[in-house]
Amino acid sequence: MATDTAEGKILRPYGDTTGDGMVQVSFTLPMPHSKVAEGAAAQLANKMGIDPALVVHAKAMGPDFTFFVVYGRVNHLVDTSQVTVVERDYPLLSPKEVNLAIRKGLRRRLVVVGGCIGTDAHTVGIDAILNIKGFAGEKGLEYYREVKVVNLGAQVSVPELVARARQEKADAVLVSQVVTQRDAHILNTKEMSAAFRESYPADRRPLLIVGGPRFDESAADDLGVDRVFSRGTTPADVASFLVHRLVHRTPTKAKAS
Amino acid sequence: MTTSGTARRRAGRGKLDLDPVVVRKARSLARQAGRPIVDLARKHTTVSVERATLRLAGLQGADADGIPWVNRLLDSVVADVGLAHGVAVPVWDALVRGEADDLATLAQKASAGSIRFRIPEGRELTRAEAAARKQVGAGIRQIDARARERQRLVKRYGDPDHKPWIYLIVATGDIYEDIPQAQAAAREGADIIAVIRSTGQSLLDYVPEGATREGFAGTYATQENFRLMRAALDETSKELGRYVRLTNYASGLCMPEIAALAGLERLDMMLNDSMYGILFRDINPVRTFVDQRFSRQVHARAGIIINTGEDNYLTTADAVEAAHTVTVSQLLNEYFAKEAGLEDWQLGLGHAFEINPDLPDSFRLELAHALLARELFPKAPLKWMPPTRHMSGDIFRGYLLDAFFNLVGTLTGQDILLVGMMTEAVVTPWLSDRDLALQNVRYVMNAAGNLGEDFRPAPDGFIAERARQVLAESIELLERILAHEGKQGLLEAIGDGTFGLMKRPADGGKGLVGVAKKAPGYFNPASEILEAK
Numbered sequence: 001m002a003t004d005t006a007e008g009k010i011l012r013p014y015g016d017t018t019g020d021g022m023v024q025v026s027f028t029l030p031m032p033h034s035k036v037a038e039g040a041a042a043q044l045a046n047k048m049g050i051d052p053a054l055v056v057h058a059k060a061m062g063p064d065f066t067f068f069v070v071y072g073r074v075n076h077l078v079d080t081s082q083v084t085v086v087e088r089d090y091p092l093l094s095p096k097e098v099n100l101a102i103r104k105g106l107r108r109r110l111v112v113v114g115g116c117i118g119t120d121a122h123t124v125g126i127d128a129i130l131n132i133k134g135f136a137g138e139k140g141l142e143y144y145r146e147v148k149v150v151n152l153g154a155q156v157s158v159p160e161l162v163a164r165a166r167q168e169k170a171d172a173v174l175v176s177q178v179v180t181q182r183d184a185h186i187l188n189t190k191e192m193s194a195a196f197r198e199s200y201p202a203d204r205r206p207l208l209i210v211g212g213p214r215f216d217e218s219a220a221d222d223l224g225v226d227r228v229f230s231r232g233t234t235p236a237d238v239a240s241f242l243v244h245r246l247v248h249r250t251p252t253k254a255k256a257s
Numbered sequence: 258m259t260t261s262g263t264a265r266r267r268a269g270r271g272k273l274d275l276d277p278v279v280v281r282k283a284r285s286l287a288r289q290a291g292r293p294i295v296d297l298a299r300k301h302t303t304v305s306v307e308r309a310t311l312r313l314a315g316l317q318g319a320d321a322d323g324i325p326w327v328n329r330l331l332d333s334v335v336a337d338v339g340l341a342h343g344v345a346v347p348v349w350d351a352l353v354r355g356e357a358d359d360l361a362t363l364a365q366k367a368s369a370g371s372i373r374f375r376i377p378e379g380r381e382l383t384r385a386e387a388a389a390r391k392q393v394g395a396g397i398r399q400i401d402a403r404a405r406e407r408q409r410l411v412k413r414y415g416d417p418d419h420k421p422w423i424y425l426i427v428a429t430g431d432i433y434e435d436i437p438q439a440q441a442a443a444r445e446g447a448d449i450i451a452v453i454r455s456t457g458q459s460l461l462d463y464v465p466e467g468a469t470r471e472g473f474a475g476t477y478a479t480q481e482n483f484r485l486m487r488a489a490l491d492e493t494s495k496e497l498g499r500y501v502r503l504t505n506y507a508s509g510l511c512m513p514e515i516a517a518l519a520g521l522e523r524l525d526m527m528l529n530d531s532m533y534g535i536l537f538r539d540i541n542p543v544r545t546f547v548d549q550r551f552s553r554q555v556h557a558r559a560g561i562i563i564n565t566g567e568d569n570y571l572t573t574a575d576a577v578e579a580a581h582t583v584t585v586s587q588l589l590n591e592y593f594a595k596e597a598g599l600e601d602w603q604l605g606l607g608h609a610f611e612i613n614p615d616l617p618d619s620f621r622l623e624l625a626h627a628l629l630a631r632e633l634f635p636k637a638p639l640k641w642m643p644p645t646r647h648m649s650g651d652i653f654r655g656y657l658l659d660a661f662f663n664l665v666g667t668l669t670g671q672d673i674l675l676v677g678m679m680t681e682a683v684v685t686p687w688l689s690d691r692d693l694a695l696q697n698v699r700y701v702m703n704a705a706g707n708l709g710e711d712f713r714p715a716p717d718g719f720i721a722e723r724a725r726q727v728l729a730e731s732i733e734l735l736e737r738i739l740a741h742e743g744k745q746g747l748l749e750a751i752g753d754g755t756f757g758l759m760k761r762p763a764d765g766g767k768g769l770v771g772v773a774k775k776a777p778g779y780f781n782p783a784s785e786i787l788e789a790k
């Protein structure tokens with residue numbers, strides 16, 4: 001991989017001339033509009049590395065706040081060889097791409113069974129992922145024409161979940177856990193994954209996915225599930241993962257045939 | 258004389274010159290689709306309707322686990338005599354028998370298991386009914402008093418001096434944070450404050466109690482939160498010399514109860530859509546329609562303006578292809594609302610600016626759709642909702658889109674304008690986002706002024722044609738709904754996915770267990786009083 005262009009490139013921001021380093025920022029300071037306030041805005045910009053800083057706009061927002069727009073030359077450099085990014089280990093797909101992949105790859109609808117297990121009545125998470133209403137401006141899995149969603153809601157017992165997954169011939173089981181008192185989320189999840197392992201031959205078991213704000217995303221093996229999703233997960237993350245594992249059959253567990 | 262007569266007639270037909278015969282046909286189809294649903298709603302009751310009745314009778318508070326006493330009491334009644342007779346007869350029979358001095362004590366005793374409920378007959382029945390009527394009637398009179406109080410305050414402080422009214426959202430999750438934010442928003446120019454509910458409240462089968470300080474992406478709707486916010490905005494109304502309206506959500510599994518609480522605490526607008534819960538929250542259709550009807554009867558009585566949720570159709574489907582589903586939903590919402598006693602001035606029918614901005618003529622299409630709604634419902638306070646689906650992280654482009662959205666709003670005479678934020682889909686609005694958004698609205702409203710007066714789309718031009726096309730497609734969809742074989746075409750249409758992409762069978766969805774067919778002799782004093790109006 002010994003090359004060239006991208007590696008080790010040193011850059012400055014670009015306004016209208018190479019190397020001019022010009023940037024534009026806007027922010028609010030919690031103080032009334034005055035000369036001092038404008039000076040304070042320039043000072044903040046200087047500390048951000050913008051020098052000279054041009055406070056081009058200052059506007060009072062009520063008696064206690066002022067909004068600023070600042071232009072100026074930033075003295076920082078960026079070195080592209082020093083950039084590190086965390087890559088998702090599967091591609092993020094649009095609903096259209098997910099539907100198409102399922103239609104082509106599975107030639108039937110992908111079946112997802114979901115719910116909150118144990119005494120947890122917080123369906124916020126599972127509903128955000130499954131309900132058509134969705135989350136963060138993204139529609140839930142119900143919106144995907146090629147995904148059949150069976151949302152069992154709150155306080156589903158593990159045997160009930162297993163029975164329904166078998167009945168629906170689920171490709172994937174999604175479980176959401178919000179309540180973490182006395183590690184309930186971890187114990188419930190382990191109980192759930194054990195029950196699925198008991199009730200299915202290893203190569204037929206549905207994909208097990210667990211989600212909730214307090215889960216550690218690297219704990220999948222320990223919990224006996226295929227994937228853990230944490231805070232901020234959107235329906236597209238989950239849908240893309242389902243396609244990645246169920247349609248493209250990217251090898252994962254040693255047992256998967 | 259003849260020419261001016263013709264001109265007047267044409268003016269009466271509005272800017273789109275919609276054929277009144279076609280408009281009448283659309284309404285009549287909506288009525289045909291809706292009527293069997295109303296019959297169905299009349300024949301059933303739900304746990305939430307019964308709990309709302311207890312709330313109107315003044316039962317408040319919750320047990321040590323936070324379960325409201327209305328839930329505890331109703332559960333005890335249902336365990337003894339079922340839901341089909343309604344809660345009123347067994348409860349007031351027990352009170353008349355002297356099992357407890359008041360509802361709160363009765364609820365406590367009942368949940369301790371020390372009361373057996375029964376359905377009395379003869380004179381005992383008459384006495385129980387009379388007692389229930391008296392106590393629930395007092396609650397409804399309280400709602401009447403709150404409605405009169407609103408009229409008085411509006412008269413004293415005045416309505417906004419402009420249209421559309423400016424609608425802003427606050428939602429921190431903490432009512433004590435919401436209050437200063439709402440007051441600041443009103444000072445910055447908001448005419449209506451909406452407090453968004455915590456995610457997931459719509460699926461709770463009880464209304465949380467008390468002032469709440471933690472919610473997910475919103476604040477719980479509780480009676481105490483309603484009271485606190487209304488009192489704060491009353492203060493601000495006085496300070497600003499204009500009446501600032503307060504909005505919340507009567508949707509989900511508890512909509513009748515939340516409607517009752519809104520009436521008791523003088524909220525001014527409530528989000529209340531006839532099918533939203535079914536389609537977007539997978540709540541059982543029968544449960545929704547029964548709860549809907551009761552909650553709308555309460556809103557009608559309380560002088561509350563409802564806001565319907567047609568924007569949701571456009572965020573889940575293509576806004577051009579699905580334009581007619583908005584119109585159909587508006588027509589159904591109008592039918593159900595009027596049947597429940599709401600008047601034109603209370604129908605905040607919704608629609609939204611959600612057409613892909615990359616589409617050629619997207620602005621003309623938006624104008625056509627907005628004008629169609631305006632002309633179909635000339636007396637309704639239409640609610641115009643901003644772009645969300647095509648808002649990206651590009652705040653500059655978003656700001657421009659919002660300006661065009663504002664222009665459509667002013668130009669087509671919308672009544673309630675939900676202020677769009679350029680940081681939609683990025684962060685919850687910052688102070689500066691809200692300030693910039695309001696500047697955008699003010700600039701457009703001020704610059705465009707009464708541009709609507711000069712704006713007359715060419716009679717056979719793109720806009721008029723498009724509006725007629727959407728209306729025609731709406732009629733087709735209504736006819737398709739009515740073509741279902743059974744007696745309840747709309748219910749079946751919802752079941753087989755005619756509406757949107759979602760199939761919602763009448764025997765599925767959340768909250769079905771809380772529905773019962775009314776027994777002969779079913780009695781509900783609240784319904785009795787509300788229907789008599």
